[in-house]
Amino acid sequence: MPLLEVENLEVRYRTQAGEAKAVDGVSFVIEPGMCLGLVGESGCGKSTVAKAILGILPPAGHIAGGAIRYAGRDLGGMTPRELRAMRWRDIALVPQSAMNALDPVYTVESQLAEAIAAHQAMPAARRRGRIAELFELVGLEPDRARDYPHQFSGGMRQRAMIAMAMVLDPGLIVADEPTTGLDVLVQDQILRRIRDLHDRLGKAMLLITHDMAVVAENSDRIVVMYAGRVMEYGGEAVFRTPYHPYTLGLCNAFPDLAYRARALISIPGTPPNLVAPPEGCRFQARCPFATARCGTPPPLIEVAPGHVVACHHVDQAERFRERAADPETWREPAR
Numbered sequence: 001m002p003l004l005e006v007e008n009l010e011v012r013y014r015t016q017a018g019e020a021k022a023v024d025g026v027s028f029v030i031e032p033g034m035c036l037g038l039v040g041e042s043g044c045g046k047s048t049v050a051k052a053i054l055g056i057l058p059p060a061g062h063i064a065g066g067a068i069r070y071a072g073r074d075l076g077g078m079t080p081r082e083l084r085a086m087r088w089r090d091i092a093l094v095p096q097s098a099m100n101a102l103d104p105v106y107t108v109e110s111q112l113a114e115a116i117a118a119h120q121a122m123p124a125a126r127r128r129g130r131i132a133e134l135f136e137l138v139g140l141e142p143d144r145a146r147d148y149p150h151q152f153s154g155g156m157r158q159r160a161m162i163a164m165a166m167v168l169d170p171g172l173i174v175a176d177e178p179t180t181g182l183d184v185l186v187q188d189q190i191l192r193r194i195r196d197l198h199d200r201l202g203k204a205m206l207l208i209t210h211d212m213a214v215v216a217e218n219s220d221r222i223v224v225m226y227a228g229r230v231m232e233y234g235g236e237a238v239f240r241t242p243y244h245p246y247t248l249g250l251c252n253a254f255p256d257l258a259y260r261a262r263a264l265i266s267i268p269g270t271p272p273n274l275v276a277p278p279e280g281c282r283f284q285a286r287c288p289f290a291t292a293r294c295g296t297p298p299p300l301i302e303v304a305p306g307h308v309v310a311c312h313h314v315d316q317a318e319r320f321r322e323r324a325a326d327p328e329t330w331r332e333p334a335r
């Protein structure tokens with residue numbers, strides 16, 4: 001049985017301009033022990049997917065359709081209390097704003113202790129032992145547990161947040177841009193630590209990032225999202241032999257991938273307004289290969305076993321790959 005199934009998930013936000021369809025029919029599966037990378041530009045709905053899974057959408061947001069199942073249990077049918085119990089114990093989050101998630105007035109140890117105590121009765125001595133163990137697990141000196149957050153560097157705080165997520169030994173860790181705001185060297189250390197937890201403890205992960213190189217290096221399966229929808233979903237073929245023009249554009253933006261262009265090329269233009277998204281392919285206004293047919297929504301087409309692509313022109317992927325490597329192709333928005 002899959003550990004997590006997200007099926008046709010729809011999430012909307014109430015805004016002054018109307019309802020924004022932030023997540024619109026997203027499906028994927030995480031098997032036990034698997035790391036699934038969710039990648040896409042800012043605003044495509046990645047954190048919204050994470051928050052829906054954890055049941056922590058803000059008041060303006062609601063799940064408008066689809067289902068989320070953890071170990072076969074439908075989260076939609078759970079009471080708020082059941083959902084709360086499930087957070088941390090079964091699914092834990094390393095949040096996007098982890099840098100500010102620690103309370104400055106308490107020591108790191110007391111915050112971890114509180115997180116443990118909230119879910120599990122445990123004598124204080126054992127709790128301290130568990131915290132020391134967690135510190136070691138994420139590569140922090142256990143002696144530093146009694147420090148206050150401001151005595152930690154950004155990278156150390158991030159490690160503390162990962163330790164926090166591991167407090168109850170959850171089956172699934174959702175890491176939302178776990179290295180944002182850290183310098184490249186520390187980013188690398190944190191990602192290595194996360195990968196190590198994944199490999200050594202067999203933790204399942206949902207790794208969220210805008211960086212294709214990060215998912216390529218760390219994920220077993222990859223979901224590429226754009227404007228609330230899945231554009232491409234599959235294994236490493238997603239970055240080795242991408243089919244979707246948007247994936248090609250993302251790969252171009254991160255050149256240390258097996259598939260790459262010579263120069264860094266960015267995709268011109270901006271994502272569509274999610275209150276009134278275009279009828280057809282959501283990428284059409286920025287796609288260099290758009291045709292009249294793209295005015296109708298493309299279905300998800302299976303191009304190889306377990307590799308699906310939402311594009312009308314998957315049969316031309318080889319030509320797209322060649323042309324995507326040429327900066328001229330991306331010079332101007334298509335229209």
Ligand SMILES: Nc1ncnc2c1ncn2[C@@H]1O[C@H](COP(=O)(O)OP(=O)(O)OP(=O)(O)O)[C@@H](O)[C@H]1O
Pocket residue numbers: 013014015020022040041042043044045046047048049058060061096210274
């Ligand atoms: N509380 C909210 N109210 C209204 N709209 C929201 C709210 N939170 C997010 N949105 C909108 O939903 C869309 C998806 O946002 P989300 O934060 O999920 O994107 P993201 O992919 O995580 O972006 P980033 O990479 O910048 O973190 C965006 O268009 C955003 O403006």
Ligand code: SF4
Pocket residue numbers: 244245246281282283284285287288289290291293294298310311312313
């Ligand atoms: S469906 Fe059309 S607009 Fe969308 S990605 Fe494919 S070619 Fe581009």
Ligand SMILES: [Mg+2]
Pocket residue numbers: 046047048096176
């Ligand atoms: Mg986000």
